[in-house]
Amino acid sequence: MLDAKKLNQEYLDWVKKSYEYNQLDNGIVEIVSPFLDNFSDEIGMYAIPKKNGKIKLTDDGWTIDNLNSIGVNINKSKSRKNILEQQAKSYGIDVIDGELCTEVSEHDFPVAKHRLLQAIIFVNDMFMMAPKTTSNVFFDDIDNFFTENNIRTTKNSSYIGQSGLTHRYEFSIPGFKDDVPLRLIKTMAAGNNTMFAKSIVTDVMQTEPVVKNENPRFYVMLNNYNKNNKIIEINQDILNLFKSSSIQPVLYSEREKFLPEFRE
Incomplete structure (x- = not known):
C-alpha cells in the first residue's frame, strides 16, 4: 500500500x-x-x-x-x-x-x-493527445462536458500551498458551508503520464491543508481515449496512487457516473 x-x-x-x-x-x-x-x-x-x-x-x-x-x-x-x-x-x-x-x-x-x-x-x-484534424483539446472537452450538463465551474483556480508555491486546478466547483464540498479537479490529457500523476499528488498534498475548512474533494479526470477515439487502459499503478492519496480518478469514458457528485 x-x-x-x-x-x-x-x-x-x-x-x-x-x-x-x-x-x-x-x-x-x-x-x-x-x-x-x-x-x-x-x-x-x-x-x-x-x-x-x-x-x-x-x-x-x-x-x-x-x-x-x-x-x-x-x-x-x-x-x-x-x-x-x-x-x-x-x-x-x-x-x-x-x-x-x-x-x-x-x-x-x-x-x-x-x-x-x-x-x-x-x-x-x-x-x-490532440489529433491533427481538430482544434479541440482535452481541456476543451471537459469544459464542454460541464457546460452541457449545466455545472458551473471556475477555471484555473490557484492556491498557495504549505511550501509557498502555487498549485493550480483546471476546474473547481464551489461548495456551500458544511453541506456541499469544494471540488477541485485536475486533468490529464495523457492518462498514463506517470510523472504528471506524481506532480498532481503533490499539488493535492500541498493544497489540502490550506482548504481543509471547505471540506474539499479532489478529482483528476484522465483521458482514456487514443487519437483514434478508442478506449485505452490506464496504468493501474496510477489509479492506485490517486486513490491512496484521497484523489478520485475519473476516466473520461466514465465521466457521466460522476455527474451526481459534480451537481451537488
Missing part, C-alpha cells in the same frame, strides 16, 4: 536534489529539471540576466517545438494558439515569439521557476 505523505515528501526531496544548474556564456544559466518530455529528455529552462536587473526565465521555444515535432502545430490554428496563451497566462507565463517566458526579480525567481515548469508540463500534456 502506497503511503501518500511519504510519497509526497520523497517527491519533494527528489525534485530539490535533481535540478542541475549550468553556467553558460553571457551570464545565462541553464536549468535542467528532473522532469521528462515525450522523448524522455529532461525538460530544460534558461535564466537570462536583463539590463533592468530582472531575470528572464524561458523555455527557449522548446514546448512549441516539441509539439510541432509530434504533429501538433500551434501556430496554424488560431483556436489552439488562443488556448495555449490562455493556459500559459493562468500560470503567470507569457507566450512571446514561440517561447514560454516571464521576467521576474531575483527574489521571485524560485516561485517563477516553479510556475514556468508547471506551465511547460501542463501545456505539453494538454496538447499531446
